[in-house]
Amino acid sequence: MSQSKPLSLHVPEPTGRPGCKTDFSYLRLNTAGDVRRPPVDVAPPDTADLAWSLIRVLDDSGNAVGPWAVDIDSDLLRFGLRTMMKTRIFDARMVIAQRQKKMSFYMTSLGEEALGTAQALALDDGDMHFPTYRQQSLLMAHKVSMVDMICQLLSNERDPLKGRQLPVMYSVRKSGFFTISGNLATQFVQAVGWGMASAIKGDTKIAAAWIGDGATAESDFNTALTFAHVYRAPVILNVVNNQWAISTFQALAGGESVTFAARGVGSGIASLRVDGNDFLAVYAASRWAAERARSNLGPTLIEWVTYRAGPHSTSDDPSKYRPADDWTHFPLGDPIGRLRQHLTLRGLWSDQEHDATSKELEAEIVAAQKEAEQYGTLASGRGPDAASMFEDVYKDMPEHLRRQREQSGV
Amino acid sequence: MTMIQALRSAMDVMLERDNNVVIYGQDVGYFGGVFRCTDGLQAKYGKSRVFDAPISEGGIVGTAVGMAAYGLRPVVEIQFADYFYPASDQIVSEAARLRYRSAGEFTAAMTIRMPCGGGIYGGQTHSQSPEAMFTHVCGLRTVMPSNPYDAKGLLISCIENDDPVIFLEPKRLYNGPFDGHHDKPVVPWSQHPLGEVPEGYYTVPLDKASVFRPGEDLTVITYGTMVFVAEAAARETGVDAEIIDLRSIWPLDLDAIVNSVKKTGRCVVVHEATRTSGFGAELVALVQEHCFYHLEAPVERVTGWDTPYPHAQEWVYFPGPDRVGAAFKRAMEA
Numbered sequence: 001m002s003q004s005k006p007l008s009l010h011v012p013e014p015t016g017r018p019g020c021k022t023d024f025s026y027l028r029l030n031t032a033g034d035v036r037r038p039p040v041d042v043a044p045p046d047t048a049d050l051a052w053s054l055i056r057v058l059d060d061s062g063n064a065v066g067p068w069a070v071d072i073d074s075d076l077l078r079f080g081l082r083t084m085m086k087t088r089i090f091d092a093r094m095v096i097a098q099r100q101k102k103m104s105f106y107m108t109s110l111g112e113e114a115l116g117t118a119q120a121l122a123l124d125d126g127d128m129h130f131p132t133y134r135q136q137s138l139l140m141a142h143k144v145s146m147v148d149m150i151c152q153l154l155s156n157e158r159d160p161l162k163g164r165q166l167p168v169m170y171s172v173r174k175s176g177f178f179t180i181s182g183n184l185a186t187q188f189v190q191a192v193g194w195g196m197a198s199a200i201k202g203d204t205k206i207a208a209a210w211i212g213d214g215a216t217a218e219s220d221f222n223t224a225l226t227f228a229h230v231y232r233a234p235v236i237l238n239v240v241n242n243q244w245a246i247s248t249f250q251a252l253a254g255g256e257s258v259t260f261a262a263r264g265v266g267s268g269i270a271s272l273r274v275d276g277n278d279f280l281a282v283y284a285a286s287r288w289a290a291e292r293a294r295s296n297l298g299p300t301l302i303e304w305v306t307y308r309a310g311p312h313s314t315s316d317d318p319s320k321y322r323p324a325d326d327w328t329h330f331p332l333g334d335p336i337g338r339l340r341q342h343l344t345l346r347g348l349w350s351d352q353e354h355d356a357t358s359k360e361l362e363a364e365i366v367a368a369q370k371e372a373e374q375y376g377t378l379a380s381g382r383g384p385d386a387a388s389m390f391e392d393v394y395k396d397m398p399e400h401l402r403r404q405r406e407q408s409g410v
Numbered sequence: 411m412t413m414i415q416a417l418r419s420a421m422d423v424m425l426e427r428d429n430n431v432v433i434y435g436q437d438v439g440y441f442g443g444v445f446r447c448t449d450g451l452q453a454k455y456g457k458s459r460v461f462d463a464p465i466s467e468g469g470i471v472g473t474a475v476g477m478a479a480y481g482l483r484p485v486v487e488i489q490f491a492d493y494f495y496p497a498s499d500q501i502v503s504e505a506a507r508l509r510y511r512s513a514g515e516f517t518a519a520m521t522i523r524m525p526c527g528g529g530i531y532g533g534q535t536h537s538q539s540p541e542a543m544f545t546h547v548c549g550l551r552t553v554m555p556s557n558p559y560d561a562k563g564l565l566i567s568c569i570e571n572d573d574p575v576i577f578l579e580p581k582r583l584y585n586g587p588f589d590g591h592h593d594k595p596v597v598p599w600s601q602h603p604l605g606e607v608p609e610g611y612y613t614v615p616l617d618k619a620s621v622f623r624p625g626e627d628l629t630v631i632t633y634g635t636m637v638f639v640a641e642a643a644a645r646e647t648g649v650d651a652e653i654i655d656l657r658s659i660w661p662l663d664l665d666a667i668v669n670s671v672k673k674t675g676r677c678v679v680v681h682e683a684t685r686t687s688g689f690g691a692e693l694v695a696l697v698q699e700h701c702f703y704h705l706e707a708p709v710e711r712v713t714g715w716d717t718p719y720p721h722a723q724e725w726v727y728f729p730g731p732d733r734v735g736a737a738f739k740r741a742m743e744a
Contacts, residue, residue, distance in 0.1 A: 128480075161513045171512040178479065179512035183503040189469055190504065193476025200432060200458050200482065207476070219496070223469035230464055392510045393549050395517070395572040398617070398661040 012251035016323045024331050026251075027305060028052060028259065028273075032059035033066025037284075040292040044229075044270045051261035051271040054305060057280035062341035068284040074348050076121055080141075080279055081343060084113035084336045086361050087137040090146065091310075093365050094153060098167075098314045102377040103153045105167045109134045111309030111327060112242060114279045114335035117141045119208060119238070122286035123176075129208045130178045130191035132215070133168050134240070142175035146365060150372035155383055158375040162391075163384040185211055185218035188237070192228045195235035195293070206234040206293040214245020214253045216260055225267040225301070234293035236286065237264065237301040240276065242308035247321040264301030276304030277335040280342070305332065386410035411607040412599045413584045416558035417447045417523075420565035421485060423611050425455050428483060431569060433460045435470055435487030435523075444489060445525060445584060467497035471522060475504050478518040478574075485569055491526035491578060492535040498543075505574040506549030518574045521565070526554070527580040527635050527682055528719055529588060529728050537719040539634075539683035544576045545660035545692065551616065552659040554578040556637040557587070557604035560657060563614030571616060578659075580634040588635055589642035590730035619663035621670070625652035628676035628741050631667055631693050633659060636680045636729065643734035649742055651678075659689060667693070668700045675706040676741045680734055685713040707744030710737040 016022025035055045038047065057069045091108035098106040109116075116137030120129070129138050139149060148160055152170055155163040161171060171179035178187060178194075191209030198205045211221060216239060228235050239260045243250045254260075264271030270292065274285045282304065289300035309327040311318050318324075327334075343349035376382025390397060390405040397405075411419060424431045433448060439462035442449030452460040463470050467488055474484040488494045494501070505518040528537030544552040551573050555561035561579070568575040582588045586596045587604075599605030622637050627650040630640045637655045644651040652670050656662055671677045677697050679690040690711045697709050712729045720727055 130476075161511065164513065165511055169511070171515050173512070173515040179508065179516050181503060181507075181511070183499055186472065186475075186500060186504050189472030189500070190476035190479065193473030194480045195476075196473055197432075197477040197480035197482045200477075201480075219468055220472060220499075223466050223472060226464050226466060227469050227473055392514050394551075394661075395509070399664060400661060 012249065012256045014249035014251065014322065016326060018319055018321065018323060020323060022323055022326050022329060024329065027331060028054060029331060030054045030056060032056040033069070035066070035068070037067035037288070040288060040295060041297050042270055044265060044268050047270045047272065048265050051259055051265045051273055054273050054275055055281050055285055056275040056278050057284060058278045058338050058342055062338065062345045064280050064342060068281055070284045070287065072280065072283060077339070077343060078348060080117050080121060080283070081336065081339050081349065082357055082361070083117045083137065083140045084279070084339065085357060087113045087117065087140045088336065089358070089361050090136070090140070090365050093369060095314060097153070097369065101379050102373070103167050104378055105314055106153065107133050107168050107313045108310040109136055111334065112240060112276065112306050113137045114282050114339070115238070115240060115276055115304055115306065118279050118282035119286040122283050123206070123208060123290055126176065126205045127208065128176045128178055128191070128194050128205065129210065130187035130194070131180060131210045132187070132212055132240070133180055134212070135210055136168070138177055139170065139172060139175065142177070144172050144175050144177070146368035147372050150369055151375055154372060154375070154377045156372070156376035157382055157384055158372070159384055162388045164389070184215040185220035188224040189220045189227060192224045192233045192235050195228070195233035196231050199231070199234055204294060206236070206290060208236045208238060210238045210240065212245060213239065213241040213243065213250040213255060213260060214248060216263070217253045225264065225269060228299040229268040232296070232298040234296065235299045236289040236293060237269065237299055239301065239303045240306060241303050242306050244308045244312070244322070246312045246316060259303055261301060261303035269299050269301045271301040271303070273303045273305065275332055276306030277332040277338060279335055279339040307332065411558045411605060412586070413555070413558045413561045413579070414446050416562040416607045417565055417579065418449060418451065419607065419609065420562040420569070421448065421451060422454070424485070424566060424569045425451065425459060427611065430481060430483045431459070431485060432477065432482055433485045434463045436463055436465055436489050438462060438487050443487065445581065447523070448487070467493055468500055471497040471500040471505065474520045475500060475508065475518050478520045479508065479516045483519050483569060485521045485523065488522060488524045490536050491524035491540050492538045494524055494540065501544070501550070502547050506547045510549060517572060519572045521568045521575045521577050523577045523579060525581040526578040527582050528724070529582040529590070529592070529635060531721060531724055532719070533721040534718045539681065539714070541578060541659050542683060542687060542689045545689050549574065551575040551661065552578065553616065553657065554580065554634045554659055555657060556580070556583060556622070556634055556655050557602070558599050558607050559604045560614050560620070562607055563612055564616070564657060566611065567613045567616050570613070578634070582635045587638045590639040590728065591642065592725055614657070616658045617661050617663055619657055619666040620655045621652060621666070622655040623651065623653040625650040625674070627651060627674060628678060628738060629654060629667070629670040629674045630678050630680060631656065632680040633657065634682065636682060639729065639731050639734055640680055642731040643738055646731055647735040647738050649738040651738060664696065664700070667697065671697055671701040672704045675704050677701070677705070678710040678712060678734070678737050678741055680712045680729060682714050682729065684716050685711060686716050688713055707741045710741050712737045
């Protein structure tokens with residue numbers, strides 16, 4: 001018998017903690033244009049190399065290069081940039097409103113605006129997104145009423161969800177935006193079921209599932225992959241790897257030495273790993289996956305490599321667990337800055353237009369906020385009808401809820 | 411029909427009537443289910459309507475929520491109620507709350523079938539009665555039939571209902587009624603009037619109890635296998651018990667309970683599930699709240715013991731007619 005040394009438990013750590021610098025060399029990066037673009041009917045095992053590399057279109061100078069540089073209508077690109085800007089300005093305004101106690105809670109998507117925006121534009125009306133709480137850019141891309149969104153955030157008289165849900169837990173069926181749940185990962189498997197339903201009915205619609213890096217550790221992540229693979233469900237399985245799950249680094253979710261895209265290949269699903277801050281790459285990869293799903297070729301898993309630039313939520317202080325200036329060192333930069341550079345290079349955008357658009361969006365959002373606040377804020381106490389609390393638990397109100405409504409005195 | 415055949419017939423009827431009905435679960439498709447409840451349905455309706463699923467309760471229920479959100483009417487099976495736990499998050503956090511949290515934008519018209527109950531030497535993980543885990547969840551309906559006629563009519567009602575339903579099937583009653591006398595041969599449903607089941611479409615209403623045995627001395631509130639045990643106890647003790655088969659456990663038929671207890675003045679609650687925080691506690695509380703001035707004796711509870719369901723000690727655990735009968739006598743003497 002050989003002598004055994006004492007075992008030791010491995011607990012992954014981020015390289016950067018407050019007061020020091022993150023070493024981003026753990027990100028497996030490629031230069032723009034480097035990674036091949038397979039046919040949409042590629043066999044899942046043949047995407048193994050793609051799951052371990054990074055699809056990028058925009059190079060450091062803002063040029064679109066390589067096989068994923070597909071032709072995108074210039075109006076769409078301009079709309080994409082505008083939508084990302086709108087999302088960011090909206091987020092900033094809502095954080096102020098939260099600090100002013102007009103709403104109880106908010107979550108920004110700073111740095112991740114390209115994902116929902118570009119994928120929404122790559123999919124069709126009638127497709128259904130199963131988002132997390134950080135895909136508000138999908139709503140912006142679908143031009144959902146900001147007044148309605150703010151009313152939800154304020155839980156006021158005009159809140160479409162009648163004050164039942166925490167702020168940001170939107171539900172907008174008509175825009176293909178599934179009701180957000182506080183329980184992580186549940187929607188990932190529901191999206192697969194929605195896609196299966198579309199296939200059962202011989203429909204042409206597809207589903208898009210969304211999950212963060214941290215939530216991939218939930219069992220529903222694995223469940224979704226298994227069901228999507230088994231039934232070849234028409235679904236895009238989006239994993240947003242923003243490196244952080246509240247205070248825990250993505251290594252603790254199982255990302256150390258591996259990619260999340262590789263999980264897809266292991267489950268028999270065609271998988272891509274894509275620069276999530278590269279609007280053109282997000283659009284091209286989403287289109288590829290959508291075409292694959294719509295052609296009944298099955299699911300695609302896409303790991304979007306990005307960075308959660310802001311706090312996890314308004315209840316979070318990231319300076320307690322990571323370097324304060326981390327985002328400025330993230331090698332994939334800022335999605336808005338990068339698309340702006342590209343469009344400027346092509347003569348489709350200018351500094352003047354950028355400033356004018358910023359001002360215009362700011363005014364639009366301020367106006368929406370003003371209008372929404374007319375219907376009450378959390379502070380004003382003008383909320384939805386209290387009696388409506390008992391509705392929609394069941395389709396028809398059962399006797400015990402009628403009695404409880406009566407007892408509540410509302 | 412046996413209860414198995416009645417359940418299969420309900421699913422057959424609904425697959426035929428509504429193109430949005432789909433049925434899946436472990437071993438449900440080609441093989442027709444480990445209890446034969448879906449036998450022949452895949453051959454008749456095809457693999458896109460009736461199919462086998464991976465061994466993943468969370469996946470089965472989670473995909474069903476997604477299908478229901480799309481507009482289908484999934485009827486999914488969990489092989490044993492003892493194995494619903496991995497699907498708890500999808501049942502409690504999602505299916506039950508979809509309508510509420512989306513203000514009606516998305517709904518979960520789905521039925522989750524689960525064989526439940528003991529009395530079959532099923533041991534710890536083939537005998538449980540987890541109904542209280544569901545009745546506590548707002549937004550769910552929980553239903554349990556006790557005979558083939560009700561099983562078919564209730565299952566059709568559940569599939570047609572737009573709320574998510576937990577449909578618990580006492581597997582001890584699959585082939586014949588069982589009164590707890592395990593030493594006697596089982597009588598098949600073909601020799602029982604409730605085994606008479608119409609071939610076509612009919613429903614048994616939800617939220618409506620049935621008076622299984624009318625009586626004057628005391629009220630028994632029960633469901634599932636214990637309906638027959640209570641009947642045997644009444645016969646053997648000579649107590650003229652009015653046995654109420656709840657059928658819909660929650661939401662329930664409060665009027666039926668209150669009317670009966672006000673008439674008899676005595677009440678015994680009987681279920682197989684463990685006692686503490688079991689559904690019986692809710693029933694006792696309701697009776698106390700609504701019938702206090704009519705009660706002539708403390709409300710009795712006969713239930714499984716607060717232990718995991720044992721194997722060798724099956725008949726000490728299972729609340730048989732002797733234990734139920736003893737409670738009848740205590741209630742009458744109080």
